[in-house]
Amino acid sequence: MFKKKLVPLTLAFVLMMTTLLACSSGGSDGTTSPSPSTTPGGSTTPAGKEEPLKLSIYYPDNATLPFKEDWLLIQEIEKRYNVDFSFEIIPLADYPTKVSLALNTGTNAPDVILNQMTVGENASLALNGALAPISDYAEWTPNWNARVEEFGLKEEVAKLNLKDGKRYSLPSLFDKPFYDGGLIMRQDLLKKHGLAAPKTFDDLYTALKTFKQENPDSYPLTILAGARVLYRMTMPSFGVSVGKNGASGTNTLSWDYEKKEYFPGAISDQYKQYMTYMAKLYKEGLIDPEMAEPIDGDKWAQKLATGKSFASYAYYDQIGGVEASATEPGFDLQMYPPLEGPDGAHHQPKSSTGSGILFPTKTSKRADFERIVRTIDEIFFSEEGATLAALGVEGQTYTMDGSTIKYPDDIVNAKEGIYKAMQLKYGLGADPLQLVWVNEREMTKYDENYRQINKVVAGMDQAIQSIPPSPLFDDMTAEEASSLQTPLFDTFQIWADAFLTGKKDLNADWDQYVKEMKNLQIEKFNQLYNDNMAK
Structure with missing residues (x-):
C-alpha cells in the first residue's frame, strides 16, 4: 500500500518540478532564469x-540650473536602482505653492x-495627516540612519520632530556646513580704484559709490535669481532674517540667538535699519x-x-562662467567672507540637516510603500548613491588616484568651473538630487582660492549661524499659525517692495506698516512660536 501511494506522489512531484522549470526557462535554447532573490520590498521574485x-x-526647477531628464545622474539612478521616474518640473518660485x-x-x-522641509505650513499639513511620518518606518531607511550616526547628527535630527514626536521628512545631511556663496566683486576694479577688500557694509557702500561715479x-550691485538671494545672505549681519528665504521659514519672524527665542523680525528696529x-x-x-x-x-x-555691474551676491561656482564671458583684460572676480553689520559678520544660517524628501500620505497607501522607501533610501543615502550624486x-x-579624486580635462577646463560644469552637463551636485554633502569631497570641485576662503569663514565668530529651531505645534496650533502666516507674508512683501523702491518712506510710513502687521496679529503669531518651543 505504501509503495503504491508513493509512486503516484513521486510522479506528481516530478511533473510539478518539470512544469516549474519549463515556465522559468529562458526558452528552447535551454537557458534558465536566475535564482530567486529578495527585493527591497521584501517579496521574492526572479x-x-x-x-x-x-x-x-x-522637482523644483532653478533658472540657473535647468532640469534635464537626460542628465547622466537621472539615467544612472534609473538603471542602477530599477526605477522609472516621472518628474513634474515646477519653477522654483512656484514650488511651495x-x-x-x-x-x-x-x-x-x-x-x-x-x-x-516640515516647517511652517508643511508642519501643519503633516500633523493634519497629509504626510507619512517617515520616522515610523525607521527600519526601512538603514542608509539614512547610518549617515546620521556617521555625521553625529542625532540631536539635530531630533529637532525635526513635530509636536507628536514624529519626523515627516528625510532631510539632506551635511557633515559640515560650508560657505558656498556670498559677496562677489570685480577684484581688478577694487585695485584700480585703490579700494581695499570690503569688510563692512559701509565699505561696500563706498566701493559701489566709487564705481557708480566712474x-x-x-x-554696481546686481543679484543672481532675485532679491531673496540678497536678503537671505545679508540680513543676518543686521540681526534679522525674514522674507521668502528667511531662516525660520515663517517669513516674518526671526530668531534671537542670545535669548533663544523668536521675535517679530518684520517689524523690528533691525529690519528697519536693514531696509x-x-x-x-x-x-x-x-x-x-x-x-x-x-x-x-x-x-x-x-x-x-x-x-554693467561691479558686484553681486551669488555663488562661487558661478564665477568661472562669468570670467569666461568677459572681454576686458585682467577681469578678475573674487568672493569675500560675510560683511560686518550692526549685529556682526554673519551669512545665511545653515543647518547640518536641510531640505529633503517628503512622502505624501497617499504614497503610504500603495502596496509597495516599503519598496518605495527602501529604494529612495538607497538612491540618495547609500554610499554608492551619495557618491553617484556628488x-x-x-x-x-x-x-581615483589612490585616495585623490581626479576630474577629466573637459570638466577641469570648463569655462564655468568644475562644480557648475558637473551640475549643468550631468546633474551632479544639483541640490534636489544630492542629499549627502561631505565637505572634503565637495572642496575637490573648487580651486585653492575657494578652499582658503572657507578656512577664513570657518575661523570667524558664528559667520554661519544655525537654522532656528522649529516649534512643537499640535495640529490645531499649526493650523492656526499657518492661517496667520499667509496674510502676514502677503502684506510684508507689498511693504518690503515699497520701502526698497521709495514708494513708501521708512520714517514717515513705518508706523502705518507696523500697525497693519499688528492688526494681522504678528505678535500673536510670534507668541505661538515661543509658547511651543521645546523646553
Missing part, C-alpha cells in the same frame, strides 16, 4: 525580472516630493532695479562680464 518601480516626483496645493488636496499629490550708467540701508542703495542707483524679479543666469553673467560615474566623470 532577479532581473522585477518591474521597474514607477514613481511620480515633484504647488506643494501646498497638492498636499491640501491629497489626491493630486505625487509619490515623492523633493527639496522640502560708470554713471551702471548699476534703510538697502533703500539708500536703490535711491542712489547702486543696486539693480531688475532684482525685484528673478534674473536668469545668462543675463546676470552678462551684466558682470560687460561692466561625483557621477567613475571612469567617466572622475577617476
Whole structure:
C-alpha cells in the first residue's frame, strides 16, 4: 500500500518540478532564469525580472540650473536602482505653492516630493495627516540612519520632530556646513580704484559709490535669481532674517540667538535699519532695479562680464562662467567672507540637516510603500548613491588616484568651473538630487582660492549661524499659525517692495506698516512660536 501511494506522489512531484522549470526557462535554447532573490520590498521574485518601480516626483526647477531628464545622474539612478521616474518640473518660485496645493488636496499629490522641509505650513499639513511620518518606518531607511550616526547628527535630527514626536521628512545631511556663496566683486576694479577688500557694509557702500561715479550708467550691485538671494545672505549681519528665504521659514519672524527665542523680525528696529540701508542703495542707483524679479543666469553673467555691474551676491561656482564671458583684460572676480553689520559678520544660517524628501500620505497607501522607501533610501543615502550624486560615474566623470579624486580635462577646463560644469552637463551636485554633502569631497570641485576662503569663514565668530529651531505645534496650533502666516507674508512683501523702491518712506510710513502687521496679529503669531518651543 505504501509503495503504491508513493509512486503516484513521486510522479506528481516530478511533473510539478518539470512544469516549474519549463515556465522559468529562458526558452528552447535551454537557458534558465536566475535564482530567486529578495527585493527591497521584501517579496521574492526572479532577479532581473522585477518591474521597474514607477514613481511620480515633484522637482523644483532653478533658472540657473535647468532640469534635464537626460542628465547622466537621472539615467544612472534609473538603471542602477530599477526605477522609472516621472518628474513634474515646477519653477522654483512656484514650488511651495504647488506643494501646498497638492498636499491640501491629497489626491493630486505625487509619490515623492523633493527639496522640502516640515516647517511652517508643511508642519501643519503633516500633523493634519497629509504626510507619512517617515520616522515610523525607521527600519526601512538603514542608509539614512547610518549617515546620521556617521555625521553625529542625532540631536539635530531630533529637532525635526513635530509636536507628536514624529519626523515627516528625510532631510539632506551635511557633515559640515560650508560657505558656498556670498559677496562677489570685480577684484581688478577694487585695485584700480585703490579700494581695499570690503569688510563692512559701509565699505561696500563706498566701493559701489566709487564705481557708480566712474560708470554713471551702471548699476554696481546686481543679484543672481532675485532679491531673496540678497536678503537671505545679508540680513543676518543686521540681526534679522525674514522674507521668502528667511531662516525660520515663517517669513516674518526671526530668531534671537542670545535669548533663544523668536521675535517679530518684520517689524523690528533691525529690519528697519536693514531696509534703510538697502533703500539708500536703490535711491542712489547702486543696486539693480531688475532684482525685484528673478534674473536668469545668462543675463546676470552678462551684466558682470560687460561692466554693467561691479558686484553681486551669488555663488562661487558661478564665477568661472562669468570670467569666461568677459572681454576686458585682467577681469578678475573674487568672493569675500560675510560683511560686518550692526549685529556682526554673519551669512545665511545653515543647518547640518536641510531640505529633503517628503512622502505624501497617499504614497503610504500603495502596496509597495516599503519598496518605495527602501529604494529612495538607497538612491540618495547609500554610499554608492551619495557618491553617484556628488561625483557621477567613475571612469567617466572622475577617476581615483589612490585616495585623490581626479576630474577629466573637459570638466577641469570648463569655462564655468568644475562644480557648475558637473551640475549643468550631468546633474551632479544639483541640490534636489544630492542629499549627502561631505565637505572634503565637495572642496575637490573648487580651486585653492575657494578652499582658503572657507578656512577664513570657518575661523570667524558664528559667520554661519544655525537654522532656528522649529516649534512643537499640535495640529490645531499649526493650523492656526499657518492661517496667520499667509496674510502676514502677503502684506510684508507689498511693504518690503515699497520701502526698497521709495514708494513708501521708512520714517514717515513705518508706523502705518507696523500697525497693519499688528492688526494681522504678528505678535500673536510670534507668541505661538515661543509658547511651543521645546523646553
